[in-house]
């Protein structure tokens with residue numbers, strides 16, 4: 001495993017919790033467990049490791065949403081709930097909340113591109129770059145770098161050399177060439193569409209060429225949503241206002257290898273493009289269980305622990321490995337939730353605790369968007385969402401708490417409880433950079449707490465952040481730091497335990513507004 005240095009010594013750290021915030025004495029920080037809940041002894045590194053190796057095993061085939069592989073992982077989690085003693089809280093007395101994903105993609109079977117009457121191999125030889133249907137039949141015109149705006153491209157197929165993107169690229173992961181290619185295609189192709197081209201063929205430069213296979217393999221998958229859409233901003237009680245309808249057709253922008261330039265370099269080739277979309281549904285599922293609270297008044301309120309069980313499935317091989325196992329993303333939090341469930345079964349709290357594994361997070365937070373709009377308990381009864389995503393990597397002594405500072409903080413009460421719990425369980429340095437609206441990754445917006453925050457539920461996001469193995473087949477169980485995962489699990493647990501036992505539920509901060 002590569003060591004990632006994030007320059008932590010330079011990071012501003014969040015202030016330590018205010019005195020009196022934690023009910024526990026400093027002794028508990030020193031290792032005395034006398035003031036820690038007894039349930040915490042049920043959280044064991046050996047269990048986390050065994051479960052993580054099972055959930056991210058090759059036999060789980062990367063747990064891709066909408067496939068039997070996500071189903072297999074979901075059944076496995078439900079079975080763990082049953083063994084642990086967590087009660088079902090899904091539909092019809094089961095652990096499952098079923099719903100359908102809707103997938104839209106360019107149809108490989110009914111789409112075609114021909115050059116002077118000869119078919120080109122869709123994707124491998126010439127690749128659509130957007131999820132749009134459309135027809136174009138015209139002569140080509142080569143426009144070089146595309147900057148000469150006196151060339152009339154109207155109603156022609158413009159052939160252009162890709163220009164380097166000027167937009168800022170996210171570079172904290174290994175997908176630099178991919179991001180470079182996507183940004184370059186969008187800028188270079190878009191400019192010619194705006195000048196009236198009937199279609200555009202973007203020729204890769206040397207950097208984008210490295211990402212050619214990645215671009216088409218991801219593009220070929222299409223986009224995912226829930227039929228009819230899920231309201232993104234409106235509270236679920238406001239009715240099912242459909243999400244903005246996606247644009248389904250437009251002038252095609254195609255992408256070819258750098259080596260294909262010779263085929264298109266001369267003007268006047270006849271190109272026929274026919275792209276059609278196909279749309280179909282496939283099931284995904286949220287796995288939901290509950291440990292009932294003990295207080296007759298508070299037990300109808302819920303602390304929601306959140307993870308996602310899906311990952312990216314079996315994809316193109318990197319270094320001979322095609323199984324994108326998602327050990328950190330997000331088997332790490334999933335097995336943490338199982339351990340936390342063991343602790344609450346051993347020692348229930350006053351409030352009830354809801355455990356939700358969201359399906360299809362990787363396809364656009366679909367499971368959490370679905371559950372926030374169709375919660376299995378009244379949304380007002382959910383007092384807090386404690387979400388985790390990728391909690392087992394990077395520097396052993398630091399972690400992030402997203403939603404802990406403005407503008408992402410929606411409950412100072414909840415954040416203070418989490419910071420106090422951190423002080424008790426061993427005190428990670430809190431990396432505050434990744435929670436900032438200026439952070440290039442926009443990390444706050446990329447996991448399952450967001451749909452809950454949008455509908456007014458206090459929500460925080462525990463993470464140990466991205467690393468170069470993120471969304472690659474290298475995200476394997478052997479690269480997880482298990483002592484750190486144990487530490488993160490204890491921190492999430494104690495935060496939830498304290499919220500579940502507090503006299504008052506955490507208050508929402510007034511005026512919370514997301515910048516996106």
Ligand SMILES: [Zn+2]
Pocket residue numbers: 308329330361389390447
């Ligand atoms: Zn994730």
